[in-house]
Amino acid sequence: MNALAADWLPMANEAEIPVGKASLVRRQRQELLIFHTESGWTCYDNTCPHAGAPIFADHFDGETVTCMYHGLRFRASDGGCADCPGWDLEPYPVKVEEGKVWIGFPPAPTG
């Protein structure tokens, strides 16, 4: 998605998401999934690209998260679908600073 994220917001506490876990966070009406793996942190919109269903953090096995509607699996590492290449979760930039997990949101539209 957007390499020019302008609005970095603290969306979770680092200590609350250990390695191998995921967490669902909300910003207004938007839901995001944050993943913490051995390779680091990633974040995606919580909307399955197959049919738009929500995905749940509880269905993360440490490497992939499964959408329970039709069973497609998505990699935490890059958001790609392990079952149907080309269907990817929408990524958001992540950084961890001062004990917080920060998510970068696109600049708010102006004008």
Ligand code: FES
């Ligand atoms: S809506 Fe997620 S697998 Fe179909």
